[in-house]
Amino acid sequence: MTRLSVNINKIATLRNSRGGNNPNLVETALDCERFGAQGITVHPRPDERHIRYQDVFDLKSAIQSEFNIEGNCQEQKFVDLVLANKPAQVTLVPDALNQITSNHGWDTIKHQQYLRDIIPLFKEAGIRVSIFVDPDPKMVEAAAKTGTDRIELYTEGYAHAYHKNRETAIAPYVQAARIAAETGLGLNAGHDLDLHNLKYFAVNVPNLLEVSIGHALICDALYYGLEHTIKLYLRQLEDAGLERDFSS
């Protein structure tokens, strides 16, 4: 079954808005695990507007599930943070400074040599590497030559087009997933996945190992509560697995 990693950036956003420690980020992460999440994702940004660098140390020493740290490796502070914490996975994202949120994947052709040089730094420390990539066949093919273990498909395009025509929306992701499998890349996905679009994605995209979901999941938790919300997302992934097995 595709694994669910809960992105807790938005819990930190809420905490930081009042300067205290409510909600408590570490406790929330532990609760996400208790409610069934198979991983915790954070995306510290250079301005620490949500996840602070210290949060990463605190989470690393507390959580048991798979820890995924996302961020821009062109920032030396980010590289040092990841190497000091040795999470199960680092996801390299080519964000610009002060970007409101991630909005594109790596150009794996233009930055091929850069990625080939930096990826071993993490792999030699025992950290699995994933790189954020658009669902473009050329970008996926070139990602396979960087030495990365996995790619994370950037799903905003799918999420936005889903309601207009989900068959058209998913097509590039299915093709990207096939190329990933042929070239030996593991497959993750994330950005703007939600309770409406998740199951269709997980049913149709082959070999999907992990999704990381934050914004929509935390919004849903306002209405359904965190425990019930995580279970709803897990149910979508379980149902997708059953549907895939049944149709194959």
Ligand SMILES: CC(=O)[C@@H](O)[C@H](O)COP(=O)(O)O
């Ligand atoms: C890489 C990715 O798609 C997510 O990590 C997203 O960028 C979340 O970051 P924010 O919570 O800062 O929007």
Ligand SMILES: NCC(=O)COP(=O)(O)O
């Ligand atoms: N890698 C994507 C992620 O962690 C969460 O993205 P979003 O669900 O907050 O859009």
